[in-house]
Amino acid sequence: MRYNEDMKLYNTLSKQKEEFYTVKPGVVQMYSCGPTVYYTAHIGNLRAYVCGDILKKTLRFNGYQIEDVMNITDVGHLVGDGDTGEDKVETTARKMGVHPLEIAKKFTDIFMHDIGLLNITPAKHIVPATHCINEMIALVKTLEQKGCTYRTSDGIYFDASTFPDYFQLSKGSLAGNIGGARVALGEKRNANDFALWKFVGPNTIQKWDSPWGIGCPGWHIECSAISMKYLPVPFDIHTGGVDHIPIHHTNEIAQTQTATGKKMCNFWFHNEFMKIDGGKMSKSLGNVYSMADIIDRGYDPMHLRLLFLQTTYRTVLNFTFPALDAARENYRNIINALRHHRTATAHTNPKILADLRQAFTDAVNNDLNTPVALAVLHQALKQPDSPDIYQLVTKVFDQVLSLSLDQAARSEPQTETIPDTIIAMAKQRLNAKQQRDWATADKLRAEIIAAGYQINDTPNGYTLTKN
Incomplete structure (x- = not known):
């Protein structure tokens, strides 16, 4: 391993800043959780990719080459983010009367366009989950052979109790979750168990044959399978939002580490909420x-x-x-x-x-x-x-x-000519504010913005600029 004493990076795994190091000298191998493509990503989603982009560009600034992978979740992410409910992409497709892959392509294209607008450099490998079904099935088979899975009426599950370090990332505890005594668990043995492969009904469009029956992959298995296909174990950095820490990334670690006997990656990089x-x-x-x-x-x-x-x-x-x-x-x-x-x-x-x-x-x-x-x-x-x-x-x-x-x-600086009507509205708004008529002031501000101008309050009044 090669350490960079000049660069410190916070590692969610150790809960502290560490000297950055790589497995392969001069090269950073990196995996990022991509979007579930059933809707247009909002700016909170996009912040995560800007943060990852700053990381990647800082690494390049330090002379590293980047080998990075990002998945696109186009199957397996269920409504509610758990192990029950309908697939998010399929639900949207049904509402719109189109094939799920049409929905996935539409929102993948929008996502790629949006990250381009934000100057986010795309990953070298962008991999839809549906392109790696065979790899996911093979990984579930490996986990099955290691004795850490079980079958229920709705799928194949990972038994979290077989992985003692399950909470290494989130620092939680399995205590009180073992035994399957809670009715809410259904057929799950433990509250933290999660689906690796889900059985689906005849009306489900996205489904594949497997050794366990026709179905589709669980949400978490795709990131383990895709990262293992394109990167070594361990790789250097895994990125994502803090919302992924307690479940999704915790489950990725359980899958990959159980299957390989190795640490999944060395640095876990998480951005905060917006x-x-x-x-x-x-x-x-x-x-x-x-x-x-x-x-x-x-x-x-x-x-x-x-x-x-x-x-x-x-x-x-x-x-x-x-x-x-x-x-x-x-x-x-x-x-x-x-x-x-x-x-x-x-x-x-x-x-x-x-x-x-x-x-x-x-x-x-x-x-x-x-x-x-x-x-x-x-x-x-x-x-x-x-x-x-x-x-x-x-x-x-x-x-x-x-x-x-x-x-x-x-570029040439734009000259701005503010119409008299907009100036008059701005003056009316200032007068309304001085009279503490906030409703009128807010209404006038909205009208100014709708007309294509921006009004910013200053200690001496306001400034007007054309958008």
Whole structure:
């Protein structure tokens, strides 16, 4: 193993920051849990992939080559995320009157388009679960031969009690779950047992023959089978959201480690949840936003990416539109400053450049501390105008941040002419706020935004910009 003493990464498995190391010198082998493609990914989902992208680009910044894999769950993920209910993709397909694979392709295409908008570099291998059914069946057979499975009326299950280290990732306990005494368990022996292969009825479209009968794979088996097909055991990093820790990733470890007798991977990388206005995202509240929703409201994808980078990946991010407005203003200020540096002729002291580069490197190598990295970027932009600063920010810092800074700074700045009607509405809104007529102020703000303009409050009044 080769250690990188300069790079520290938090490992969910050890619950501490560790010196990063790889199995293969100079190469990082990485697996990421991909989307279940039955709906359009919302911005909370997309944050996970931005966090993984920052990790990958920081590793490249440190000179590593990346061998990475991401699955696409197009079968096996049941409604409710458990072992009962109908397949999510199949449920959506039935509602829309199309084949499940049409649904999977539609939402895979949208997902790939959205991550492209956010400058997320796709994995080298993107693998739909339905492309690896044979590998999953073979893995279940291996687990069966090792005596850690059992059959029920609805499928083949993994017996968690046969894997003593089941809670190594989540640090829970099997105590009280053994014995199958609870009625809620149904035919499961233990509360933590999970389906490896599910039997399905004649009306199910996505089904395959197997040694145990016609059915489809459980949700967790795909990630073990796909990672084992494309990567060695152990590989270096497994990424995903914190919601995967207690069940999905815990079950992956149980499957892979039981089958191979080896540790699944060396680093577990998890990003935190994202809230909306301090609460959960909910369709009933109308606050589940897609990438298309963000763009329709006049924002650039880079505004959202910058907002994500302003918080560390292990911190819960509270998304609000005022926060996104601030990120947009921050982005505009960065680009305007870069335009001045780009056309300057004076040069910057090489030691200042070296110190700034080292400060940026120290920040991203300290568990991807992007807020500090952005602070270094702003520190650089405050230097006297110089093309050296422009090169440092756009060609070095942006290797990791990936905010399209060079492209944006080279584009012509837009001149904005605000119509008199919009200015009048803004003045009416200011007057309403001064009268504490919040309902009218909110209504006018919504009308201004709907017209394609953004209004931001300032200590002296407001600013108006065209989206």
